């Protein structure tokens with residue numbers, strides 16, 4: 001009997017430590033963990049009084065699943081970013097959706113599962129825009145747990161025909177933009193940890209005729225991702241890159257599909273939701289950092 005009481009008390013102490021540790025994240029998170037622990041405890045009680053045998057590791061595993069964080073998705077209004085926002089919201093995270101078009105960002109935020117999502121306007125290629133966005137986020141939403149950089153443009157053309165202003169737009173949006181947003185988010189993540197996923201491209205890994213500048217921006221993002229992963233690993237921040245192939249979004253709407261599909265081993269374009277799955281996997285994987293994950297239907301295997 002004494003042993004039974006001692007085990008119950010020990011279990012309670014572990015629960016309180018766990019709740020205290022995770023309260024370092026957000027209020028929502030603490031609330032979720034608390035609710036989940038309560039539910040889990042009730043479940044344990046139901047199973048013939050086996051509560052004292054519930055290990056803290058089983059609590060920890062369960063708690064990790066329901067962890068709710070503030071997720072910031074640049075380029076979240078359409079395409080891949082929108083699919084990422086939808087998946088994050090379905091997982092119980094609060095999402096801030098950003099794009100240049102404020103109405104589109106707000107419309108996406110309002111359409112997400114759950115409450116308290118926010119839509120903001122931000123042009124990632126403009127430093128002061130990014131700075132202002134993070135000021136608003138920290139004032140109104142709190143600490144950033146996840147950052148996804150899905151804002152991107154293409155201005156495909158053979159190099160000899162590329163205009164300088166197009167080159168600058170692509171580099172400023174795809175490469176500098178993500179660098180600026182990472183810097184903005186890090187200020188918030190340094191004390192509590194976090195995870196970042198940048199969206200690169202298979203073209204950044206393999207190259208493609210007619211996409212010299214675009215592929216340079218994406219290859220640059222890969223180098224940046226690996227370097228930043230090393231720089232912030234001791235702060236418990238993971239930085240990874242998802243490199244999609246052909247995905248069915250506005251960006252690829254004008255492409256000659258039949259010719260492109262012939263080059264894809266899986267024989268079809270990917271869906272934004274399929275990229276979002278990979279993004280979520282990396283955000284939620286605490287022991288993966290500095291990785292490039294290709295989500296391309298095997299395109300990188302084709303010559």
Ligand SMILES: NC(=O)c1ccc[n+]([C@@H]2O[C@H](COP(=O)([O-])OP(=O)(O)OC[C@H]3O[C@@H](n4cnc5c(N)ncnc54)[C@H](OP(=O)(O)O)[C@@H]3O)[C@@H](O)[C@H]2O)c1
Nearest residue numbers: 075077078079080099100101123124151152201247249251
């Ligand atoms: N689709 C593909 O096949 C494919 C393949 C490989 C990689 N990618 C990469 O995946 C990412 C998402 O592409 P997607 O296909 O989803 O494109 P998309 O449907 O055209 O969506 C692009 C998103 O980025 C936002 N955006 C563009 N420029 C921005 C800027 N300067 N500041 C803030 N937001 C900006 C857009 O909103 P606003 O226009 O309102 O700003 C929109 O929300 C891009 O980085 C792209 O390079 C796509």
